[in-house]
Amino acid sequence: xxxxxxxxxxxxxxxxxxxxxxxxxxxxxxxxxxxxxxxxxxxxxxxxxxxxxxxxxxxxxxxxxxxxxxxxxxxxxxxxxxxxxxxxxxxxxxxxxxxxxxxxxxxxxxxxxxxxxxxxxxxxxxxxxxxxxxxxxxxxxxxxxxxxxxxxxxxxxxxxxxxxxxxxxxxxxxxxxxxxxxxxxxxxxxxxxxxxxxxxxxxxxxxxxxxxxxxxx
Amino acid sequence: xxxxxxxxxxxxxxxxxxxxxxxxxxxxxxxxxxxxxxxxxxxxxxxxxxxxxxxxxxxxxxxxxxxxxxxxxxxxxxxxxxxxxxxxxxxxxxxxxxxxxxxxxxxxxxxxxxxxxxxxxxxxxxxxxxxxxxxxxxxxxxxxxxxxxxxxxxxxxxxxxxxxxxxxxxxxxxxxxxxxxxxxxxxxxxxxxxxxxxxxxxxxxxxxxxxxxxxxx
DNA sequence: GTCGAGTTAGTAAACACTTACTCGTTTTCC
DNA sequence: GGAAAACGAGTAAGTGTTTACTAACTCGAC
Numbered sequence: 001x002x003x004x005x006x007x008x009x010x011x012x013x014x015x016x017x018x019x020x021x022x023x024x025x026x027x028x029x030x031x032x033x034x035x036x037x038x039x040x041x042x043x044x045x046x047x048x049x050x051x052x053x054x055x056x057x058x059x060x061x062x063x064x065x066x067x068x069x070x071x072x073x074x075x076x077x078x079x080x081x082x083x084x085x086x087x088x089x090x091x092x093x094x095x096x097x098x099x100x101x102x103x104x105x106x107x108x109x110x111x112x113x114x115x116x117x118x119x120x121x122x123x124x125x126x127x128x129x130x131x132x133x134x135x136x137x138x139x140x141x142x143x144x145x146x147x148x149x150x151x152x153x154x155x156x157x158x159x160x161x162x163x164x165x166x167x168x169x170x171x172x173x174x175x176x177x178x179x180x181x182x183x184x185x186x187x188x189x190x191x192x193x194x195x196x197x198x199x200x201x202x203x204x205x206x207x208x209x210x211x212x213x214x215x216x217x
Numbered sequence: 218x219x220x221x222x223x224x225x226x227x228x229x230x231x232x233x234x235x236x237x238x239x240x241x242x243x244x245x246x247x248x249x250x251x252x253x254x255x256x257x258x259x260x261x262x263x264x265x266x267x268x269x270x271x272x273x274x275x276x277x278x279x280x281x282x283x284x285x286x287x288x289x290x291x292x293x294x295x296x297x298x299x300x301x302x303x304x305x306x307x308x309x310x311x312x313x314x315x316x317x318x319x320x321x322x323x324x325x326x327x328x329x330x331x332x333x334x335x336x337x338x339x340x341x342x343x344x345x346x347x348x349x350x351x352x353x354x355x356x357x358x359x360x361x362x363x364x365x366x367x368x369x370x371x372x373x374x375x376x377x378x379x380x381x382x383x384x385x386x387x388x389x390x391x392x393x394x395x396x397x398x399x400x401x402x403x404x405x406x407x408x409x410x411x412x413x414x415x416x417x418x419x420x421x422x423x424x425x426x427x428x429x430x431x432x433x434x
Numbered sequence: 435g436t437c438g439a440g441t442t443a444g445t446a447a448a449c450a451c452t453t454a455c456t457c458g459t460t461t462t463c464c
Numbered sequence: 465g466g467a468a469a470a471c472g473a474g475t476a477a478g479t480g481t482t483t484a485c486t487a488a489c490t491c492g493a494c
Contacts (some may be wrong), residue, residue: 018472037341039256043450056474058451121341123400124254124334134401142406164408165417172393173386179396180385183340184351189359191381200382208425235438260484273440275485 022060025050026074029067034114037121038068069129075115076133081105082144089148094157094206097148098170102198105174110194113182120183142167149209158209166209173201239277242267243291246284251331254338255285286346292332293350298322299361306365311374311423314365315387319415322391327411330399337400359384366426375426383426390418 028049032041043064047057061067081104088096109116122130145167152158158166177197181187190197245266249258260281264274278284298321305313326333339347362384369375375383394414398404407414 021473037254037256039254040342042448044448052473053475054450055452055476059473062451064450117341120337120400123396123402124338124341125257126402134403161417161420162409162413164406165414166421168393168397168406169390169418169421172391172397173389175396176385176389176393179340179392180389183337185340186351189381189385192379196379197382200378201386203378204383204386204425205421206425207427208421208423210424238439259482261482269439270441271484272442272486276439281484 018060021050022070025052025057025060026067026070030071030114030118033068033071033121034117038064038125038127065129068127071118072130072133076136080137080140081108082141089144092152092155092157094152095202098202098205099198101145101170102174102201103194106177106194106198109178109182113178116178116182120179142171145170153211156211159211161209170201170205173205174198177201235277238267239287242269242274242277242284243287247288247331247335250285250288250338251334255281255342255344282346285344288335289347289350293353297354297357298325299358306361309369309372309374311369312419315419315422316415318362318387319391319418320411323394323411323415326395326399330395333395333399337396359388362387369426370428373428376428378426387418387422390422391415394418 025046029041029046032046032049035041043054043057046067047054050057061070081101084104085097085100088100119130119133142164146163149158149166150163153160153163177190180189192200242263246258246263249263249266252258260271260274263284264271267274278287298318301321302314302317305317336347336350359381363380366375366383367380370377370380394407397406409417
């Protein structure tokens with residue numbers, strides 16, 4: 001009995017040591033790939049950082065690409081930032097929706113910029129393996145924002161502009177903030193903290209989106 | 218006299234054939250570095266693309282880094298996009314200033330996305346050599362926009378918000394458009410062409426920036 | 435007959451990945 | 465209960481390829 005582990009790669013429960021090492025390696029790989037990119041990171045250096053030799057690392061991941069894949073899988077499985085603003089979206093509380101999204105993004109990237117850097121490397125280096133992440137996370141986020149804007153336009157609260165462009169305009173402001181900070185290391189460009197920046201972005205965006213007739217005295 | 222060439226490695230002036238090759242190599246290097254990054258590009262492949270062997274290429278550039286440096290130098294020397302909107306800025310024509318900047322950026326990157334990609338690689342790979350470009354071009358652009366916003370705030374046309382943050386908010390929308398298109402290859406995300414996108418960005422931004430008292434009934 | 439522009443054929447290091455081994459801990463079986 | 469087989473986790477020392485860069489030669493034009 002209890003013979004078949006069956007689940008392809010995660011029959012944990014009674015194997016804490018091995019699985020823990022795996023996680024440790026992924027964590028270190030995220031740091032390394034974020035710092036120097038996929039091409040710029042060597043297996044030797046990565047193995048050394050977790051206190052192993054190259055050969056030992058290959059017991060956990062069959063190739064460098066498999067490691068990259070594991071990172072993407074982990075990030076796809078992470079909780080979505082959308083859940084936090086879905087309620088506000090149902091209620092039509094524009095400021096709560098956009099401020100929630102902005103703060104959520106700014107703070108989560110601020111506390112761990114690695115994945116933003118990895119995503120940029122991914123785009124530049126054209127890694128196919130990240131496609132599922134884009135489909136499942138980024139696309140979904142864009143569609144959520146564009147869908148919300150479209151609805152509010154129909155309701156007369158927002159002006160009638162292309163919702164896709166507007167969604168990107170907002171997300172662009174937010175993403176750019178973190179690219180400038182964590183890719184170009186110019187933290188001084190934004191003199192204020194995430195909360196104030198989020199506040200400013202949301203104010204500009206919402207006032208810019210408001211339907212002319214609806215907002216005027 | 219005019220004896221001392223003084224510039225360490227380039228006493229060119231009378232060597233047109235060689236100089237043309239040099240330019241050709243730089244142009245190809247821009248393409249390669251943009252496509253695969255500095256680390257991802259091999260000298261052999263680059264030399265092959267201009268129809269030379271590796272050794273021949275080393276007659277024009279003493280190292281791979283020198284090639285990178287030459288690219289940065291060329292881009293620093295290129296004409297600035299600011300000149301086109303300086304007049305509108307003096308006149309206080311907000312829409313002309315921001316629409317001019319947006320269109321200028323969107324179109325110049327659209328017609329040649331290479332340097333945007335190189336700059337991102339540069340940020341991620343931490344190339345010191347690009348620092349002068351950031352100081353002389355990007356910093357100046359930011360300061361121009363922030364300065365204009367600050368002035369218009371003082372004049373009562375714009376609301377009183379941090380001009381640095383607002384400048385980045387605007388530039389962020391524009392830059393993001395091109396990152397999504399040319400780094401993540403998702404050209405479908407923006408359904409419209411550069412002109413319409415620029416128009417939308419400027420409308421959102423300017424209406425969002427307008428001082429509340431000044432614009433209302 | 436020298437010199438600019440190019441070539442062929444290297445070098446040494448770095449890299450992803452492999453092979454064949456070690457060693458301690460379980461598990462199995464009598 | 466204890467010998468032995470199996471196994472998990474690791475290492476040392478490679479392999480073959482790729483890479484930036486070099487040395488020594490060729491060839492045509494003024």
